Amino acid sequence: xxxxxxxxxxxxxxxxxxxxxxxxxxxxxxxxxxxxxxxxxxxxxxxxxxxxxxxxxxxxxxxxxxxxxxxxxxxxxxxxxxxxxxxxxxxxxxxxxxxxxxxxxxxxxxxxxxxxxxxxxxxxxxxxxxxxxxxxxxxxxxxxxxxxxxxxxxxxxxxxxxxxxxxxxxxxxxxxxxxxxxxxxxxxxxxxxxxxxxxxxxxxxxxxxxxxxxxxxxxxxxxxxxxxxxxxxxxxxxxxxxxxxxxxxxxxxxxxxxxxxxxxxxxxxxxxxxxxxxxxxxxxxxxxxxxxxxxxxxxxxxxxxxxxxxxxxxxxxxxxxxxxxxxxxxxxxxxxxxxxxxxxxxxxxxxxxxxxxxxxxxxxxxxxxxxxxxxxxxxxxxxxxxxxxxxxxxxxxxxxxxxxxxxxxxxxxxxxxxxxxxxxxxxxxxxxxxxxxxxxxxxxxxxxxxxxxxxxxxxxxxxxxxxxxxxxxxxxxxxxxxxxxxxxxxxx
Ligand SMILES: Nc1ncnc2c1ncn2[C@@H]1O[C@H](COP(=O)(O)OP(=O)(O)OP(=O)(O)O)[C@@H](O)[C@H]1O
Ligand SMILES: [Mg+2]
Numbered sequence: 478x479x480x481x482x483x484x485x486x487x488x489x490x491x492x493x494x495x496x497x498x499x500x501x502x503x504x505x506x507x508x509x510x511x512x513x514x515x516x517x518x519x520x521x522x523x524x525x526x527x528x529x530x531x532x533x534x535x536x537x538x539x540x541x542x543x544x545x546x547x548x549x550x551x552x553x554x555x556x557x558x559x560x561x562x563x564x565x566x567x568x569x570x571x572x573x574x575x576x577x578x579x580x581x582x583x584x585x586x587x588x589x590x591x592x593x594x595x596x597x598x599x600x601x602x603x604x605x606x607x608x609x610x611x612x613x614x615x616x617x618x619x620x621x622x623x624x625x626x627x628x629x630x631x632x633x634x635x636x637x638x639x640x641x642x643x644x645x646x647x648x649x650x651x652x653x654x655x656x657x658x659x660x661x662x663x664x665x666x667x668x669x670x671x672x673x674x675x676x677x678x679x680x681x682x683x684x685x686x687x688x689x690x691x692x693x694x695x696x697x698x699x700x701x702x703x704x705x706x707x708x709x710x711x712x713x714x715x716x717x718x719x720x721x722x723x724x725x726x727x728x729x730x731x732x733x734x735x736x737x738x739x740x741x742x743x744x745x746x747x748x749x750x751x752x753x754x755x756x757x758x759x760x761x762x763x764x765x766x767x768x769x770x771x772x773x774x775x776x777x778x779x780x781x782x783x784x785x786x787x788x789x790x791x792x793x794x795x796x797x798x799x800x801x802x803x804x805x806x807x808x809x810x811x812x813x814x815x816x817x818x819x820x821x822x823x824x825x826x827x828x829x830x831x832x833x834x835x836x837x838x839x840x841x842x843x844x845x846x847x848x849x850x851x852x853x854x855x856x857x858x859x860x861x862x863x864x865x866x867x868x869x870x871x872x873x874x875x876x877x878x879x880x881x882x883x884x885x886x887x888x889x890x891x892x893x894x895x896x897x898x899x900x901x902x903x904x905x906x907x908x909x910x911x912x913x914x915x916x917x918x919x920x921x922x923x924x925x926x927x928x929x930x931x932x933x934x935x936x937x938x939x940x941x942x943x944x945x946x947x948x949x950x951x952x953x954x955x956x957x958x959x960x961x962x963x964x965x966x967x968x969x
Pocket of ligand 1: 626629632633634635857907908909
């Protein structure tokens with residue numbers, strides 16, 4: 478165990494300053510022995526200096542001279558150690574470490590014991606690549622998870638590693654796949670679920686969004702609700718023409734003797750037009766012949782709801798519909814516990830707009846723990862994500878994040894993200910993550926494992942595609958020229 482520094486100055490039970498001659502790494506684990514205990518800590522806030530090269534020197538020549546004279550020998554490194562707890566119990570000791578306590582690089586054996594006890598493997602410690610990092614699956618699912626990073630940093634890869642881990646435990650992951658990237662992934666069992674909905678199972682609010690009847694269109698809403706429940710009744714009685722049934726109810730109303738005002742008549746015509754638009758827009762998706770989408774979910778496979786070809790309104794309806802029903806069915810113990818993964822969570826649960834999904838995401842964030850429904854919010858724009866839902870995620874995997882406003886937003890939602898860890902977010906490489914929350918005993922800097930089951934949605938080879946296209950178009954021209962030459966025997 479190599480010594481990397483010595484405690485100096487005033488310490489507290491949770492923090493101590495140190496001085497060192499060598500340069501430890503920020504985020505590195507260290508151990509200190511005092512009060513008869515071995516305590517684990519994390520290196521933070523590193524600064525480096527030299528007593529003879531102070532900040533008020535104005536002539537670079539003087540710096541050169543001092544360096545020539547004394548080399549780098551006199552330089553020091555200062556930093557803090559955040560104390561995480563005794564290596565056995567991880568309880569914070571009551572007594573602060575005394576000045577002069579030696580700080581050692583943590584032993585892999587100690588770290589293996591801490592990170593080896595979880596149920597889902599994420600990857601390896603950045604500072605100790607021989608230490609595998611497992612997290613507590615129960616806590617990850619019941620206390621929800623947020624995966625946040627800029628585009629291309631490795632969010633979908635992390636999702637795949639987690640799904641793979643859940644499947645090894647015979648779990649039930651449900652992925653709302655906004656870009657059709659998971660359906661072809663080689664999980665140990667994957668089921669693509671087509672985004673078709675049977676209108677009979679929809680709520681009136683869900684149907685209203687698809688028909689685009691706005692929030693303030695009360696009269697239109699009244700007629701729509703009337704026609705919608707009449708058509709539902711007819712479908713129950715065996716009708717196969719849901720949309721025609723709605724329109725005919727509305728037309729009957731229009732033709733009735735009722736004493737409508739002009740604005741009521743306009744509203745009726747408006748609803749009929751909207752239903753016709755809805756029919757052409759969602760033809761094939763809303764279909765009275767399909768079963769209940771919830772009956773398609775299975776335990777032990779990745780349930781991928783393919784939303785790659787639907788618009789945002791439709792995605793909102795299907796996500797809220799599925800979340801609502803999963804919560805209800807879990808309350809009645811009709812389905813196994815589920816982990817619902819929402820890609821592009823900032824679209825489904827935006828910060829400054831209300832959507833149906835946002836309501837159900839928020840409900841599951843609050844109630845899901847009791848009923849075994851977990852949420853995983855995945856986003857590249859954390860500042861646009863509903864802060865309520867984000868703050869309910871008691872576990873966070875943060876990868877490279879550059880925008881200060883995104884970083885602040887994440888820090889506000891996760892009290893465990895210290896300023897020092899926050900400052901490291903810009904320097905993380907692809908696949909490197911800060912893992913925080915109840916699912917891990919202590920915060921960790923992790924290199925997430927690469928998912929080998931090939932996921933579409935990785936970085937495309939744009940230049941290669943252009944070149945192939947221009948090569949094949951040149952070949953086509955050559956071929957046509959040759960054919961013309963052969964046909965006219967070189968006469969043209
Ligand atoms: N842990 C990792 N190890 C090695 N390569 C990785 C790792 N994570 C991601 N990559 C690679 O980086 C690329 C982008 O990863 P990924 O698609 O997971 O990013 P993303 O954050 O989901 O991006 P987007 O915001 O566009 O969805 C992929 O080609 C992937 O193979
Ligand atoms: Mg992705």
